Amino acid sequence: MRIADSTLYEMYLEKHKRAQNKGARVPYHTFSYKTRDSERQKTYNAEHLFQRQIENPTFETLEEVQEFSRKIYKSKTWIKLWTKSVEEDFSRVLNSQPEVVQMNSRTKKLSGFTDGSSVTLCPINGFNKYVLLHELAHTLGHMHHGRSFRQCLLSLVGTFMGADEKKILKNEFKRKGLAFGDAKKPMTFENWVSRKQRLENMRKKL
Numbered sequence: 001m002r003i004a005d006s007t008l009y010e011m012y013l014e015k016h017k018r019a020q021n022k023g024a025r026v027p028y029h030t031f032s033y034k035t036r037d038s039e040r041q042k043t044y045n046a047e048h049l050f051q052r053q054i055e056n057p058t059f060e061t062l063e064e065v066q067e068f069s070r071k072i073y074k075s076k077t078w079i080k081l082w083t084k085s086v087e088e089d090f091s092r093v094l095n096s097q098p099e100v101v102q103m104n105s106r107t108k109k110l111s112g113f114t115d116g117s118s119v120t121l122c123p124i125n126g127f128n129k130y131v132l133l134h135e136l137a138h139t140l141g142h143m144h145h146g147r148s149f150r151q152c153l154l155s156l157v158g159t160f161m162g163a164d165e166k167k168i169l170k171n172e173f174k175r176k177g178l179a180f181g182d183a184k185k186p187m188t189f190e191n192w193v194s195r196k197q198r199l200e201n202m203r204k205k206l
Helices: 002-020 040-051 062-073 076-088 090-094 129-139 147-160 163-175 189-205
Strands: 099-102 112-114 118-121
Touching: 002 189, 040 129, 040 163, 062 076, 062 099, 062 118, 062 129, 076 090, 076 147, 112 129, 118 129, 129 147, 147 163
Parallel strands: 099 118
Antiparallel strands: 112 118
C-alpha cells in the first residue's frame, strides 16, 4: 500500500506542477509529455497592450542588439536567472550567453524566435528591447509562456526597461488572469496521505 501511495503521490506532484505552470513541458508518469503552450495567446495579448503604453527602445543594427545582449549577460540579474536555470537543468550550463542573430527573411508576422540556445530577430519589428528580453527569457529554461516564463520576463523587464514598465506588464498579466507570483507549494506526502484517507472514509459513508 505504501508503494502505491508513493506512486500516486508522484502523480499528484506532477499534476500540481502543471497546474502552477500551465503550458510548460512537464513529463507525465507515462513518460509522454504535455507540449501544448496553453497560455501563449493570452500572454501575447497582454504584451500587445503593454507595448502600447511604453517606450520600447529600438536598435538600428544587429551589432547594436548584440552589444546590448552582452551587457545583459554581464548583469547580476542575468547571472542569477541563468544560475537558477542550470540548477533545474544542468544541460544549460554551456548556454550562459545565447547568440543573437538576424532573421534571413523580412516579415512583419514574426518578430523573433528562439530554439533555446540562440535568438533570431526580425530586423523590421524585432530589433527592440522588449522582443529581445522576451526571447531571452525563453532561453533561460522557459520554452513556453507559463508562470515561470512570466516571472523571468518580469525580472528582465524590471532591470533593463524599468520599474514602471515592469509594473505595467504585471498589470496587463493580471488583467488577463495570468499568474506571475510564486507558485503554491504542494502538500507534503504525510498531508497528502491524510487527505486521501479522509476522502476514502467519506466515500465509504455514502
